Amino acid sequence: MTQGFQAVIGLEIHVQLNCATKMFCNCPNRPGDEPNRNTCPICLWLPGNLPRFSQEALEKATLACLALNCQIQEKSAFDQKVYYYPDLPKGYQLSQFHRPLARNGWLDIVGEDGNSQRIRIQKIHMEEDVARLVHEKEGRTPVSLVDFNRAGTPLVEIVTEPDLHSPRDAMEFLRVLRTQLRYSECSQCSMEQGSMRVDANVSVRPLGRDLLNPKVEIKNMNSIRHVGDAIAFEMDRQVECVRGGEPVVMHTRLWEPDARITVPMRGKFEGPCVPDPSVPPVVVEDSWLQEIIQKMPEMPGAKVERFVTRYGLTHEEAQHMSSEREVSGYFEKALDHEAPPRLAAQWIATQLLPLLKEREVSLETTSLDPGRFAGLLFMLGREEINVNAARDVLKRLLESTATAAEIVDQCGYRQVSGAEELEALVDRVLAENPSAVENFRKGASKAMGFLMGQAMQASKGKANPRVLKELMTKKLG
Numbered sequence: 001m002t003q004g005f006q007a008v009i010g011l012e013i014h015v016q017l018n019c020a021t022k023m024f025c026n027c028p029n030r031p032g033d034e035p036n037r038n039t040c041p042i043c044l045w046l047p048g049n050l051p052r053f054s055q056e057a058l059e060k061a062t063l064a065c066l067a068l069n070c071q072i073q074e075k076s077a078f079d080q081k082v083y084y085y086p087d088l089p090k091g092y093q094l095s096q097f098h099r100p101l102a103r104n105g106w107l108d109i110v111g112e113d114g115n116s117q118r119i120r121i122q123k124i125h126m127e128e129d130v131a132r133l134v135h136e137k138e139g140r141t142p143v144s145l146v147d148f149n150r151a152g153t154p155l156v157e158i159v160t161e162p163d164l165h166s167p168r169d170a171m172e173f174l175r176v177l178r179t180q181l182r183y184s185e186c187s188q189c190s191m192e193q194g195s196m197r198v199d200a201n202v203s204v205r206p207l208g209r210d211l212l213n214p215k216v217e218i219k220n221m222n223s224i225r226h227v228g229d230a231i232a233f234e235m236d237r238q239v240e241c242v243r244g245g246e247p248v249v250m251h252t253r254l255w256e257p258d259a260r261i262t263v264p265m266r267g268k269f270e271g272p273c274v275p276d277p278s279v280p281p282v283v284v285e286d287s288w289l290q291e292i293i294q295k296m297p298e299m300p301g302a303k304v305e306r307f308v309t310r311y312g313l314t315h316e317e318a319q320h321m322s323s324e325r326e327v328s329g330y331f332e333k334a335l336d337h338e339a340p341p342r343l344a345a346q347w348i349a350t351q352l353l354p355l356l357k358e359r360e361v362s363l364e365t366t367s368l369d370p371g372r373f374a375g376l377l378f379m380l381g382r383e384e385i386n387v388n389a390a391r392d393v394l395k396r397l398l399e400s401t402a403t404a405a406e407i408v409d410q411c412g413y414r415q416v417s418g419a420e421e422l423e424a425l426v427d428r429v430l431a432e433n434p435s436a437v438e439n440f441r442k443g444a445s446k447a448m449g450f451l452m453g454q455a456m457q458a459s460k461g462k463a464n465p466r467v468l469k470e471l472m473t474k475k476l477g
Protein backbone atom coordinates (compact mmCIF):
# COMPACT_ATOMS: atom_id res chain seq x y z
CA MET A 1 0.00 0.00 0.00
CA THR A 2 2.67 2.47 1.04
CA GLN A 3 5.11 1.08 -1.51
CA GLY A 4 7.31 3.74 -3.04
CA PHE A 5 6.81 6.04 -0.07
CA GLN A 6 8.70 6.70 3.14
CA ALA A 7 7.38 8.01 6.43
CA VAL A 8 9.11 10.94 8.09
CA ILE A 9 8.54 10.96 11.85
CA GLY A 10 9.53 13.35 14.61
CA LEU A 11 8.44 12.77 18.20
CA GLU A 12 7.65 15.21 20.99
CA ILE A 13 7.75 13.49 24.36
CA HIS A 14 6.50 14.97 27.63
CA VAL A 15 7.97 13.41 30.73
CA GLN A 16 6.76 14.16 34.25
CA LEU A 17 9.75 14.48 36.57
CA ASN A 18 9.46 12.56 39.83
CA CYS A 19 10.18 15.57 42.05
CA ALA A 20 8.81 15.79 45.58
CA THR A 21 7.22 19.17 44.89
CA LYS A 22 5.74 21.04 41.96
CA MET A 23 7.84 23.24 39.68
CA PHE A 24 7.02 26.68 41.11
CA CYS A 25 5.59 26.04 44.60
CA ASN A 26 5.98 23.62 47.51
CA CYS A 27 2.82 21.61 46.92
CA PRO A 28 3.38 17.84 46.78
CA ASN A 29 3.91 16.59 43.26
CA ARG A 30 1.29 13.84 43.45
CA PRO A 31 -1.17 14.34 40.58
CA GLY A 32 -3.09 11.17 41.45
CA ASP A 33 -4.26 12.29 44.91
CA GLU A 34 -7.85 13.25 45.71
CA PRO A 35 -8.69 16.10 43.28
CA ASN A 36 -7.49 19.59 44.20
CA ARG A 37 -5.84 18.42 47.38
CA ASN A 38 -2.35 19.51 46.36
CA THR A 39 -2.91 23.16 45.58
CA CYS A 40 -1.96 26.64 46.77
CA PRO A 41 -2.42 30.17 45.41
CA ILE A 42 0.66 29.76 43.18
CA CYS A 43 -0.43 26.59 41.41
CA LEU A 44 -4.07 27.66 41.31
CA TRP A 45 -2.54 30.48 39.29
CA LEU A 46 -4.26 33.17 41.30
CA PRO A 47 -3.10 36.69 40.46
CA GLY A 48 -0.44 38.32 42.60
CA ASN A 49 1.58 35.21 43.46
CA LEU A 50 5.14 34.86 42.27
CA PRO A 51 6.35 31.45 41.04
CA ARG A 52 9.51 30.17 42.76
CA PHE A 53 11.50 27.87 40.50
CA SER A 54 12.42 24.53 42.09
CA GLN A 55 16.07 23.49 42.16
CA GLU A 56 15.03 19.85 42.33
CA ALA A 57 13.17 20.23 39.02
CA LEU A 58 16.34 21.61 37.46
CA GLU A 59 18.36 18.71 38.83
CA LYS A 60 15.98 16.03 37.54
CA ALA A 61 15.63 17.78 34.18
CA THR A 62 19.42 17.94 33.90
CA LEU A 63 19.66 14.21 34.63
CA ALA A 64 17.17 13.61 31.81
CA CYS A 65 19.21 15.77 29.40
CA LEU A 66 22.45 13.98 30.31
CA ALA A 67 20.80 10.57 29.85
CA LEU A 68 19.92 11.67 26.30
CA ASN A 69 23.41 12.95 25.46
CA CYS A 70 22.33 16.60 25.24
CA GLN A 71 24.41 19.73 25.66
CA ILE A 72 23.20 21.62 28.71
CA GLN A 73 22.87 25.33 28.00
CA GLU A 74 24.55 27.62 30.49
CA LYS A 75 21.59 29.95 30.45
CA SER A 76 17.97 29.09 29.70
CA ALA A 77 14.74 30.96 30.37
CA PHE A 78 10.98 30.60 30.70
CA ASP A 79 8.46 32.06 28.30
CA GLN A 80 4.74 32.51 28.59
CA LYS A 81 3.15 30.26 25.99
CA VAL A 82 -0.27 31.74 25.49
CA TYR A 83 -3.32 29.58 24.90
CA TYR A 84 -6.89 29.59 26.11
CA TYR A 85 -8.40 26.41 27.41
CA PRO A 86 -10.07 25.46 30.72
CA ASP A 87 -7.06 23.36 31.77
CA LEU A 88 -5.03 26.59 31.87
CA PRO A 89 -7.17 29.33 33.42
CA LYS A 90 -4.32 31.83 33.71
CA GLY A 91 -4.06 31.84 29.93
CA TYR A 92 -0.40 30.95 29.54
CA GLN A 93 1.94 28.10 30.37
CA LEU A 94 5.47 28.64 31.64
CA SER A 95 7.64 26.88 29.08
CA GLN A 96 11.20 27.32 27.81
CA PHE A 97 10.22 28.03 24.25
CA HIS A 98 12.95 30.35 23.02
CA ARG A 99 15.81 29.26 25.26
CA PRO A 100 15.63 25.55 26.11
CA LEU A 101 17.66 23.87 28.85
CA ALA A 102 19.48 21.57 26.42
CA ARG A 103 20.16 21.00 22.73
CA ASN A 104 21.83 18.59 20.31
CA GLY A 105 21.29 15.23 21.94
CA TRP A 106 21.05 11.80 20.39
CA LEU A 107 20.19 8.17 21.02
CA ASP A 108 21.34 5.16 19.04
CA ILE A 109 18.81 2.51 18.15
CA VAL A 110 19.06 -0.73 16.21
CA GLY A 111 16.91 0.06 13.22
CA GLU A 112 14.48 -2.14 11.33
CA ASP A 113 17.30 -3.12 8.94
CA GLY A 114 19.48 -4.35 11.83
CA ASN A 115 21.92 -1.44 11.61
CA SER A 116 22.65 1.05 14.32
CA GLN A 117 21.05 4.43 13.69
CA ARG A 118 21.61 7.70 15.46
CA ILE A 119 18.39 9.62 16.14
CA ARG A 120 19.05 13.27 16.87
CA ILE A 121 17.33 15.15 19.66
CA GLN A 122 16.78 18.77 18.76
CA LYS A 123 16.16 20.13 22.22
CA ILE A 124 14.84 19.49 25.71
CA HIS A 125 13.01 22.19 27.58
CA MET A 126 11.33 22.44 30.96
CA GLU A 127 7.70 23.41 31.41
CA GLU A 128 4.88 23.23 33.92
CA ASP A 129 2.06 20.76 33.39
CA VAL A 130 -1.49 22.09 33.09
CA ALA A 131 -4.56 21.11 35.12
CA ARG A 132 -6.55 17.97 34.32
CA LEU A 133 -10.08 18.14 33.00
CA VAL A 134 -12.55 15.57 34.31
CA HIS A 135 -15.71 15.11 32.28
CA GLU A 136 -18.74 13.95 34.26
CA LYS A 137 -22.51 14.14 34.29
CA GLU A 138 -24.64 16.05 36.79
CA GLY A 139 -27.96 14.35 36.31
CA ARG A 140 -28.22 14.47 32.56
CA THR A 141 -26.10 17.56 32.13
CA PRO A 142 -22.50 16.96 31.10
CA VAL A 143 -20.08 18.98 33.20
CA SER A 144 -16.34 19.46 33.04
CA LEU A 145 -14.44 19.72 36.30
CA VAL A 146 -10.90 20.97 36.78
CA ASP A 147 -8.40 19.11 38.96
CA PHE A 148 -5.40 21.31 39.80
CA ASN A 149 -3.28 18.56 41.37
CA ARG A 150 -1.38 18.28 38.11
CA ALA A 151 -1.13 22.04 37.60
CA GLY A 152 2.54 22.96 37.91
CA THR A 153 3.92 19.42 37.84
CA PRO A 154 7.52 19.59 36.54
CA LEU A 155 7.86 18.38 32.96
CA VAL A 156 10.51 18.14 30.34
CA GLU A 157 9.58 18.10 26.68
CA ILE A 158 11.95 16.20 24.43
CA VAL A 159 11.83 17.09 20.73
CA THR A 160 13.50 14.83 18.17
CA GLU A 161 14.62 15.71 14.67
CA PRO A 162 12.48 14.06 11.98
CA ASP A 163 14.96 11.17 11.79
CA LEU A 164 12.61 8.20 12.22
CA HIS A 165 11.12 6.42 9.24
CA SER A 166 8.92 3.55 10.37
CA PRO A 167 6.42 2.78 13.11
CA ARG A 168 8.75 0.04 14.34
CA ASP A 169 11.74 2.37 14.64
CA ALA A 170 9.62 4.98 16.43
CA MET A 171 8.59 2.34 18.97
CA GLU A 172 12.19 1.16 19.36
CA PHE A 173 13.33 4.73 19.91
CA LEU A 174 10.74 5.18 22.65
CA ARG A 175 11.85 1.97 24.37
CA VAL A 176 15.49 3.07 24.34
CA LEU A 177 14.51 6.55 25.53
CA ARG A 178 12.43 5.11 28.37
CA THR A 179 15.29 2.86 29.48
CA GLN A 180 17.74 5.77 29.48
CA LEU A 181 15.41 8.03 31.44
CA ARG A 182 14.52 5.34 33.98
CA TYR A 183 18.21 4.69 34.53
CA SER A 184 18.75 8.35 35.39
CA GLU A 185 15.87 8.03 37.88
CA CYS A 186 14.20 11.26 36.81
CA SER A 187 10.87 9.60 36.01
CA GLN A 188 8.99 6.31 35.94
CA CYS A 189 8.11 7.04 32.29
CA SER A 190 4.81 5.16 32.32
CA MET A 191 2.64 5.93 29.30
CA GLU A 192 -0.23 4.04 30.92
CA GLN A 193 -0.08 6.23 34.01
CA GLY A 194 0.56 9.41 32.07
CA SER A 195 4.06 10.16 33.31
CA MET A 196 5.24 9.90 29.69
CA ARG A 197 3.11 11.31 26.86
CA VAL A 198 4.05 11.17 23.21
CA ASP A 199 2.93 13.26 20.23
CA ALA A 200 3.96 11.92 16.83
CA ASN A 201 4.54 14.19 13.83
CA VAL A 202 4.15 12.27 10.60
CA SER A 203 4.56 13.12 6.93
CA VAL A 204 5.23 10.99 3.86
CA ARG A 205 7.45 11.46 0.83
CA PRO A 206 8.47 9.44 -2.22
CA LEU A 207 11.26 7.00 -1.34
CA GLY A 208 14.71 8.39 -1.98
CA ARG A 209 13.66 12.03 -1.78
CA ASP A 210 14.86 14.44 0.89
CA LEU A 211 11.92 16.78 1.24
CA LEU A 212 9.88 17.58 4.32
CA ASN A 213 6.22 17.62 3.41
CA PRO A 214 3.45 19.12 5.54
CA LYS A 215 3.05 17.00 8.66
CA VAL A 216 0.20 15.82 10.80
CA GLU A 217 0.58 15.77 14.57
CA ILE A 218 -1.07 12.85 16.38
CA LYS A 219 -2.01 13.03 20.04
CA ASN A 220 -3.64 10.80 22.65
CA MET A 221 -1.66 7.59 22.53
CA ASN A 222 -1.19 5.87 25.86
CA SER A 223 1.17 3.06 25.07
CA ILE A 224 4.19 2.56 22.84
CA ARG A 225 2.15 0.08 20.80
CA HIS A 226 -0.50 2.74 20.19
CA VAL A 227 2.18 5.11 18.90
CA GLY A 228 3.25 2.47 16.37
CA ASP A 229 -0.32 1.69 15.34
CA ALA A 230 -1.24 5.36 14.99
CA ILE A 231 1.81 6.11 12.84
CA ALA A 232 1.12 3.08 10.61
CA PHE A 233 -2.49 4.15 10.14
CA GLU A 234 -1.48 7.72 9.43
CA MET A 235 1.13 6.65 6.87
CA ASP A 236 -1.49 4.67 4.95
CA ARG A 237 -3.96 7.51 5.13
CA GLN A 238 -1.50 10.10 3.86
CA VAL A 239 -0.20 7.93 1.02
CA GLU A 240 -3.78 7.36 -0.05
CA CYS A 241 -4.38 11.14 0.01
CA VAL A 242 -1.30 11.79 -2.10
CA ARG A 243 -2.18 9.03 -4.57
CA GLY A 244 -5.67 10.51 -4.86
CA GLY A 245 -4.14 13.84 -5.79
CA GLU A 246 -5.17 15.43 -2.52
CA PRO A 247 -2.26 17.16 -0.76
CA VAL A 248 -1.83 16.66 2.98
CA VAL A 249 -2.49 19.84 4.95
CA MET A 250 -0.91 20.43 8.31
CA HIS A 251 -3.27 19.72 11.22
CA THR A 252 -3.64 17.84 14.48
CA ARG A 253 -5.31 14.45 14.81
CA LEU A 254 -6.40 12.25 17.66
CA TRP A 255 -5.74 8.50 17.93
CA GLU A 256 -8.89 6.55 18.72
CA PRO A 257 -7.65 3.29 20.21
CA ASP A 258 -10.94 1.37 19.96
CA ALA A 259 -11.56 2.17 16.30
CA ARG A 260 -7.80 2.12 15.64
CA ILE A 261 -7.97 5.23 13.46
CA THR A 262 -6.86 8.85 13.67
CA VAL A 263 -9.48 11.59 13.41
CA PRO A 264 -9.09 15.35 12.95
CA MET A 265 -9.00 17.30 16.19
CA ARG A 266 -10.23 20.77 16.89
CA GLY A 267 -7.17 22.97 17.25
CA LYS A 268 -6.64 24.98 20.43
CA PHE A 269 -6.23 28.69 19.98
CA GLU A 270 -2.52 29.29 20.13
CA GLY A 271 -1.22 32.72 20.89
CA PRO A 272 2.27 34.18 20.98
CA CYS A 273 5.13 33.07 23.16
CA VAL A 274 6.68 35.93 25.11
CA PRO A 275 9.52 36.02 27.65
CA ASP A 276 8.25 35.63 31.21
CA PRO A 277 9.35 38.39 33.57
CA SER A 278 8.57 36.60 36.84
CA VAL A 279 11.06 33.70 36.80
CA PRO A 280 14.76 34.62 36.65
CA PRO A 281 16.83 32.99 33.91
CA VAL A 282 18.06 29.51 34.78
CA VAL A 283 21.83 29.48 35.11
CA VAL A 284 23.72 26.19 35.15
CA GLU A 285 27.13 26.62 36.75
CA ASP A 286 29.79 24.25 35.54
CA SER A 287 30.77 23.14 39.05
CA TRP A 288 27.14 22.23 39.78
CA LEU A 289 26.85 20.41 36.46
CA GLN A 290 29.93 18.35 37.29
CA GLU A 291 28.26 17.29 40.55
CA ILE A 292 25.18 16.12 38.63
CA ILE A 293 27.37 14.25 36.14
CA GLN A 294 28.91 12.46 39.12
CA LYS A 295 25.43 11.32 40.13
CA MET A 296 24.77 9.67 36.77
CA PRO A 297 24.85 5.88 37.03
CA GLU A 298 26.63 3.62 34.57
CA MET A 299 24.27 3.76 31.56
CA PRO A 300 22.95 0.70 29.67
CA GLY A 301 25.38 0.93 26.73
CA ALA A 302 28.46 0.87 28.95
CA LYS A 303 26.91 -1.79 31.14
CA VAL A 304 26.23 -4.14 28.22
CA GLU A 305 29.87 -3.89 27.13
CA ARG A 306 31.15 -4.50 30.62
CA PHE A 307 28.88 -7.52 31.11
CA VAL A 308 30.11 -9.01 27.83
CA THR A 309 33.82 -8.52 28.48
CA ARG A 310 33.87 -9.08 32.21
CA TYR A 311 31.37 -11.92 32.62
CA GLY A 312 31.39 -13.50 29.17
CA LEU A 313 27.67 -12.95 28.56
CA THR A 314 26.39 -12.92 24.99
CA HIS A 315 25.31 -9.52 23.73
CA GLU A 316 21.68 -10.51 24.07
CA GLU A 317 22.09 -11.79 27.62
CA ALA A 318 23.95 -8.60 28.55
CA GLN A 319 21.13 -6.51 27.11
CA HIS A 320 18.56 -8.42 29.13
CA MET A 321 20.58 -7.89 32.29
CA SER A 322 20.89 -4.14 31.57
CA SER A 323 17.28 -3.45 30.65
CA GLU A 324 16.51 -2.01 34.08
CA ARG A 325 18.71 -0.86 36.90
CA GLU A 326 17.06 -3.21 39.36
CA VAL A 327 17.74 -6.17 37.05
CA SER A 328 21.43 -5.36 36.64
CA GLY A 329 21.74 -4.72 40.37
CA TYR A 330 20.19 -8.07 41.25
CA PHE A 331 22.31 -9.84 38.65
CA GLU A 332 25.59 -8.46 39.96
CA LYS A 333 24.65 -9.15 43.57
CA ALA A 334 23.95 -12.77 42.65
CA LEU A 335 27.43 -12.92 41.10
CA ASP A 336 28.90 -11.55 44.33
CA HIS A 337 27.42 -14.68 45.91
CA GLU A 338 29.19 -16.88 43.38
CA ALA A 339 26.41 -17.56 40.92
CA PRO A 340 27.88 -18.59 37.54
CA PRO A 341 27.39 -15.47 35.35
CA ARG A 342 25.75 -16.90 32.23
CA LEU A 343 23.55 -19.21 34.24
CA ALA A 344 22.49 -16.25 36.37
CA ALA A 345 21.66 -14.15 33.30
CA GLN A 346 19.65 -16.95 31.75
CA TRP A 347 17.80 -17.86 34.92
CA ILE A 348 16.94 -14.28 35.82
CA ALA A 349 15.57 -13.61 32.33
CA THR A 350 13.75 -16.85 31.62
CA GLN A 351 12.80 -18.21 35.07
CA LEU A 352 12.92 -15.69 37.88
CA LEU A 353 11.39 -12.63 36.18
CA PRO A 354 8.42 -14.56 34.71
CA LEU A 355 7.72 -16.16 38.10
CA LEU A 356 7.84 -12.78 39.83
CA LYS A 357 5.54 -11.29 37.22
CA GLU A 358 3.00 -14.07 37.83
CA ARG A 359 3.13 -13.26 41.52
CA GLU A 360 3.00 -9.52 40.88
CA VAL A 361 6.17 -8.72 42.78
CA SER A 362 9.35 -7.08 41.59
CA LEU A 363 13.03 -7.81 42.12
CA GLU A 364 12.98 -5.06 44.73
CA THR A 365 10.05 -6.41 46.71
CA THR A 366 10.62 -10.16 46.45
CA SER A 367 11.69 -11.99 49.58
CA LEU A 368 14.14 -14.01 47.48
CA ASP A 369 17.40 -12.17 48.00
CA PRO A 370 20.25 -12.51 45.48
CA GLY A 371 22.24 -14.62 47.96
CA ARG A 372 19.68 -17.43 48.23
CA PHE A 373 19.06 -17.27 44.48
CA ALA A 374 22.80 -17.58 43.87
CA GLY A 375 22.89 -20.66 46.11
CA LEU A 376 20.53 -22.41 43.71
CA LEU A 377 22.55 -21.50 40.63
CA PHE A 378 25.76 -22.54 42.35
CA MET A 379 24.37 -26.06 42.85
CA LEU A 380 22.97 -26.17 39.34
CA GLY A 381 26.29 -25.01 37.91
CA ARG A 382 28.10 -27.81 39.74
CA GLU A 383 25.51 -30.31 38.54
CA GLU A 384 24.49 -31.13 42.07
CA ILE A 385 20.89 -30.86 40.89
CA ASN A 386 19.38 -31.04 37.43
CA VAL A 387 17.36 -28.41 35.61
CA ASN A 388 13.95 -29.82 36.47
CA ALA A 389 14.77 -29.98 40.14
CA ALA A 390 16.20 -26.46 40.00
CA ARG A 391 12.95 -25.10 38.58
CA ASP A 392 11.03 -26.59 41.46
CA VAL A 393 13.55 -25.38 44.04
CA LEU A 394 13.21 -21.86 42.64
CA LYS A 395 9.46 -21.88 43.23
CA ARG A 396 9.99 -23.13 46.75
CA LEU A 397 12.63 -20.47 47.40
CA LEU A 398 10.03 -17.82 46.58
CA GLU A 399 7.70 -19.25 49.18
CA SER A 400 10.06 -19.82 52.08
CA THR A 401 13.13 -18.46 53.78
CA ALA A 402 15.09 -21.72 53.48
CA THR A 403 18.32 -21.89 51.50
CA ALA A 404 18.54 -23.78 48.22
CA ALA A 405 20.71 -26.48 49.82
CA GLU A 406 18.13 -27.05 52.56
CA ILE A 407 15.32 -27.41 50.03
CA VAL A 408 17.38 -29.74 47.86
CA ASP A 409 18.04 -32.01 50.83
CA GLN A 410 14.43 -31.92 52.04
CA CYS A 411 13.15 -32.88 48.60
CA GLY A 412 15.90 -35.42 47.95
CA TYR A 413 16.88 -33.63 44.77
CA ARG A 414 20.61 -34.12 45.06
CA GLN A 415 21.71 -35.41 41.71
CA VAL A 416 23.56 -38.70 41.31
CA SER A 417 26.70 -38.08 39.28
CA GLY A 418 28.92 -40.89 40.55
CA ALA A 419 29.99 -43.06 37.62
CA GLU A 420 29.92 -46.32 39.67
CA GLU A 421 26.38 -45.82 40.85
CA LEU A 422 25.12 -44.80 37.44
CA GLU A 423 27.01 -47.54 35.62
CA ALA A 424 25.01 -50.19 37.46
CA LEU A 425 21.84 -48.39 36.55
CA VAL A 426 22.75 -48.16 32.87
CA ASP A 427 23.67 -51.86 32.75
CA ARG A 428 20.30 -52.75 34.20
CA VAL A 429 18.33 -50.56 31.79
CA LEU A 430 20.23 -51.94 28.78
CA ALA A 431 19.61 -55.50 29.93
CA GLU A 432 15.90 -54.82 30.41
CA ASN A 433 15.43 -53.28 26.96
CA PRO A 434 17.19 -55.53 24.45
CA SER A 435 15.04 -54.52 21.48
CA ALA A 436 15.76 -50.81 21.95
CA VAL A 437 19.45 -51.61 22.17
CA GLU A 438 19.24 -53.58 18.95
CA ASN A 439 17.33 -50.78 17.20
CA PHE A 440 19.97 -48.31 18.27
CA ARG A 441 22.75 -50.49 16.89
CA LYS A 442 20.83 -50.74 13.60
CA GLY A 443 20.97 -46.96 13.38
CA ALA A 444 17.72 -45.84 15.01
CA SER A 445 19.13 -42.94 17.00
CA LYS A 446 15.68 -42.32 18.53
CA ALA A 447 16.24 -45.41 20.64
CA MET A 448 18.86 -43.49 22.64
CA GLY A 449 16.23 -41.04 23.79
CA PHE A 450 14.03 -43.89 24.93
CA LEU A 451 16.85 -45.57 26.84
CA MET A 452 17.82 -42.26 28.49
CA GLY A 453 14.21 -41.78 29.53
CA GLN A 454 14.11 -45.25 31.07
CA ALA A 455 17.33 -44.68 32.97
CA MET A 456 16.17 -41.27 34.20
CA GLN A 457 12.95 -42.81 35.45
CA ALA A 458 14.81 -45.63 37.17
CA SER A 459 16.87 -43.01 39.02
CA LYS A 460 13.68 -41.15 40.05
CA GLY A 461 14.90 -38.14 38.07
CA LYS A 462 18.09 -37.78 40.07
CA ALA A 463 20.64 -39.05 37.57
CA ASN A 464 22.99 -36.49 36.13
CA PRO A 465 21.92 -36.52 32.46
CA ARG A 466 25.36 -35.60 31.17
CA VAL A 467 27.14 -38.44 33.00
CA LEU A 468 24.28 -40.78 32.11
CA LYS A 469 24.58 -40.01 28.43
CA GLU A 470 28.35 -40.48 28.45
CA LEU A 471 28.02 -43.90 30.05
CA MET A 472 25.19 -44.90 27.75
CA THR A 473 27.13 -43.90 24.63
CA LYS A 474 30.18 -45.79 25.81
CA LYS A 475 28.25 -48.97 26.56
CA LEU A 476 26.37 -48.94 23.29
CA GLY A 477 29.66 -48.58 21.48
Ligand code: ADP
Nearest residue numbers: 008009010011160161162201202203212213215
Ligand atom coordinates in the same frame (compact mmCIF):
# COMPACT_ATOMS: atom_id res chain seq x y z
P1 ADP B 1 6.06 22.95 14.83
O1 ADP B 1 6.48 24.30 14.39
O2 ADP B 1 4.82 22.47 14.19
O3 ADP B 1 6.08 22.76 16.31
P2 ADP B 1 8.67 21.87 14.67
O4 ADP B 1 9.58 22.19 13.56
O5 ADP B 1 8.88 22.55 15.97
O6 ADP B 1 7.18 22.01 14.21
O7 ADP B 1 8.80 20.31 14.90
C1 ADP B 1 8.00 19.64 15.79
C2 ADP B 1 8.25 18.16 15.61
O8 ADP B 1 7.84 17.76 14.32
C3 ADP B 1 9.71 17.76 15.71
O9 ADP B 1 9.79 16.53 16.40
C4 ADP B 1 10.15 17.59 14.29
O10 ADP B 1 11.16 16.61 14.16
C5 ADP B 1 8.89 17.12 13.62
N1 ADP B 1 8.78 17.49 12.21
C6 ADP B 1 9.08 18.68 11.66
N2 ADP B 1 8.82 18.66 10.33
C7 ADP B 1 8.36 17.43 10.03
C8 ADP B 1 7.89 16.78 8.85
N3 ADP B 1 7.85 17.41 7.70
N4 ADP B 1 7.48 15.51 8.94
C9 ADP B 1 7.51 14.88 10.11
N5 ADP B 1 7.90 15.40 11.26
C10 ADP B 1 8.32 16.68 11.24
Ligand code: ZN
Nearest residue numbers: 025027040043
Ligand atom coordinates in the same frame (compact mmCIF):
# COMPACT_ATOMS: atom_id res chain seq x y z
ZN1 ZN C 1 1.04 24.90 44.86
Ligand code: MG
Nearest residue numbers: 012097159201
Ligand atom coordinates in the same frame (compact mmCIF):
# COMPACT_ATOMS: atom_id res chain seq x y z
MG1 MG D 1 7.37 23.00 17.90
